[in-house]
Amino acid sequence: MRHAHTVEQVRAAEAELAGQPLMDRAVAGLAATCARVLIRRRGRVYGSRVLVLAGSGDNGGDALFAGARLARRGAAVTAVLLTPERAHPAALAALRATGSQVTSDQEVGLADFSRADLILDGIVGIGGSGPLRPAAEPYAHQPRRGVLVAVDLPSGVDADTGEVAGAALRADLTVTFGTHKPSLLIDPGAGYAGPVQLVEIGLRPPTAPVEALQHDEVAALLPRPAAESDKYKRGVVGLLAGSERYPGAGLLAVAGALHGGAGAVRYQGRAAEEAVRRHPEILLTAGRVQSLVVGPGSGEDTAESLDDALASQVPVLVDADGLTELARRGPRALAGRSAPTLLTPHAGEAARLLGGDASAEQVAAARLRHARELAARYGATVLLKGSTTVVARPDGTARVNSTGTAWLATAGSGDVLAGLIGALLAAGLPPFDAAPVGAYLHGLAGRLAAGSGAPITASDIAAALPAVWRDAAQGDRPQEGRPQGRRAGNVAGLGD
């Protein structure tokens, strides 16, 4: 599991360790990573050009101390102070002691920014608030040819949420200390972080409010048939999906559900004839189900299907047209339910569910906040789709998934996901497990189908699910976050 803690939690954990050399540990890890980057890039640290951007807090202190270590290994280090009168005194003294250049001339800083082999972004870390200050902002737009390493988190990104109020520095790599911050896992912030390397400094923060399942946890959660299983014991998922107008959505939900670990799929939409032709294994008869998926392409049947689903005593996943209908009815429509409800909106549907309190763009820019808000308002688990999928519970705890790829943004992709998660619910996973496990597999399936990068269809995603399931079921792979190390995860090639 990858855990992310809030600034408040980090501060409290830090206070418990008062007197311990936390900064030394952080700096040692940071400098070692920078040295490895330089060795990979230039063959050695000696003679490399390093630019340190130092703000007025400890984040700047970390960057200056790391700069001093690199200078002692022969790097030509320049430090640019953004608030010269308040630079970290001990760190500045350490850097000056190496004979490195120190300036507060931002013109010099910007010129060096373009030339340096490595830039340390120590402008601001977990102490940041609001948009980048004017002195710092130009660095967010300045071209560069070197590697930009964010210290703790990219400056300009809100640590707790991943929101970016204005400009932010786009890192090639982030070295974070003690624990992950939510912003390193959730877009748009995560998109500025690059791969994330965690330096252990001994912090022992409490339960994480935001976490990301990794291969091992997914492996442990995947439903597997036991020796005495039969198809009913494994779970039956009912699909209220597909209409005369949108038969395809029903078929894609079936395709997702068939690969989701349930024993059987009971199809109850209007595309039955085509569905059974394509998927002869489905059941068309009415009967018991252990979960219901309502909404994908359900068109003219939506209101009735939603009534049926919400009146049931089984877990219900509401997607697509079902969400539009639910938005019309409002949160009270879920008030009487005794079984769990899972809502799976994309940003536009989320905006609708919020009744106009936020636009789709605002939802996408503040994914964690809006997923939590929706979960609280509707008293349901919410899976907010998009570049980072966020699953939130009414109590605010959240799981995020980053295995996806933008190639997943293709018509019908969400229908496959709805069927897949519906099957996981039928197999007995609670929504807070079924939703992130489904998103994890769906994301990997998209990646597998897209290969090195090619347009894929929703059917391709469904077809890739068995291979991805087999791979995930093996667990124990040191695979984390974005699997190719593009973002959170092992720092491909830059780590040990």
Ligand SMILES: NC(=O)C1=CN([C@@H]2O[C@H](COP(=O)(O)OP(=O)(O)OC[C@H]3O[C@@H](n4cnc5c(N)ncnc54)[C@H](OP(=O)(O)O)[C@@H]3O)[C@@H](O)[C@H]2O)[C@@H](O)CC1
């Ligand atoms: N916690 C731990 O366990 C450990 C933490 N460590 C390190 O400490 C860091 C936290 O240090 P910190 O508390 O000094 O705050 P920090 O991030 O440097 O920022 C504060 C300064 O930034 C300024 N500023 C604010 N907003 C801004 C903006 N938008 N744009 C520009 N500037 C902005 C603000 O200025 P002011 O508002 O006062 O004018 C203030 O002076 C943490 O990220 C990690 O690197 C490690 O060393 C080891 C263990």
Ligand SMILES: Nc1ncnc2c1ncn2[C@@H]1O[C@H](COP(=O)(O)OP(=O)(O)O)[C@@H](O)[C@H]1O
């Ligand atoms: N930029 C992106 N990066 C990663 N995944 C994405 C991106 N855009 C969309 N997705 C994923 O693609 C799927 C699209 O679902 P949805 O919007 O419901 O499409 P549809 O309604 O056509 O089925 C979701 O799983 C979503 O998380």
Ligand SMILES: [K+]
């Ligand atoms: K930073």
